[in-house]
Amino acid sequence: MKIEDLKTTIRDVVDFPSKGIVFKDLTTLIKDGEALHTMSEALKELYADKGVTKVVGIESRGFIGGSILAYELGCGFVPARKPGKLPAVTIKKSYAKEYGVDTIELHSDAINENDVVVLHDDLLATGGTMAAACELVKSMNPKKIYINFVVELEALHGRDNLPKDCEVSSLLKF
Ligand code: AMP
Numbered sequence: 001m002k003i004e005d006l007k008t009t010i011r012d013v014v015d016f017p018s019k020g021i022v023f024k025d026l027t028t029l030i031k032d033g034e035a036l037h038t039m040s041e042a043l044k045e046l047y048a049d050k051g052v053t054k055v056v057g058i059e060s061r062g063f064i065g066g067s068i069l070a071y072e073l074g075c076g077f078v079p080a081r082k083p084g085k086l087p088a089v090t091i092k093k094s095y096a097k098e099y100g101v102d103t104i105e106l107h108s109d110a111i112n113e114n115d116v117v118v119l120h121d122d123l124l125a126t127g128g129t130m131a132a133a134c135e136l137v138k139s140m141n142p143k144k145i146y147i148n149f150v151v152e153l154e155a156l157h158g159r160d161n162l163p164k165d166c167e168v169s170s171l172l173k174f
Contacts, residue, residue: 001038007172009035010151024151024174026122030064039065039150042171043120044072047146053115054142056080058104058133061122065150069120078110080119080133091139095132104132111140124149124170127158134163 009032011025029035043065056078057066063079070077083092083103090105111117117137121130130147137145145166152158152170162168 001034003038003042003171006035006038006042007174010172024123024153026061026064026150029150039171040068040072043069043148043150046148046169046171047073047118050118050146051116052118052146054078054111055118055120056106056111056133056137058119058121058129059085062120065122066120069118069148078106080136081105091136093132093136095128097128102129102132104129104136106133106136106140108140111137111142113141113143115140115142116144116146117142118146118148119166120148122150124152124158125156127156127161130158131161131163134166138163 006029009029011028013023013025016023052073052075054076055066055070057063058080059082067077083105086105086107089108091108092103092105094101094103119133119137147162147166147168149170152173154173159168
């Protein structure tokens with residue numbers, strides 16, 4: 001399967017989770033073995049020669065591709081979680097959502113200054129979630145941060161809200 005063909009395996013769910021949103025449902029991609037394999041290989045190829053030491057996956061859909069990528073690269077996986085879920089000492093960042101505020105947390109010892117990090121989530125919409133996660137990772141002073149998505153919704157210009165000093169890549173653009 002070609003990377004571009006992965007688009008046909010993603011299901012659009014209209015008015016989920018609220019009216020006016022077209023939700024890109026990746027469960028139909030990951031339940032298809034050939035598509036999951038194509039996605040995994042494509043993610044690996046993006047970062048194979050970059051010296052990555054940790055993949056940070058954003059709860060919860062970012063845990064799927066993030067874990068696969070970490071496994072493929074032979075590096076560590078770090079979960080960026082919703083508030084109150086991580087058991088040890090954390091650092092946290094709140095950010096504005098369409099309605100209200102959300103918070104994301106990382107264990108304070110998750111990243112160090114020798115790390116080369118890929119921050120991964122399933123989808124880039126406005127970029128608010130990733131910008132907050134990136135600020136947390138940056139505060140731990142890793143050598144380099146890459147940002148990665150499976151899907152990017154280009155019309156929302158989420159890239160404009162991400163730090164300019166981080167290389168951003170997405171497998172599929174809609
Ligand atoms: P944002 O912070 O606006 O970039 O939103 C990104 C987060 O919300 C990701 O974790 C996505 O899983 C989720 N998300 C936002 N919009 C959609 C959408 N249209 N379809 C699927 N997931 C979405």
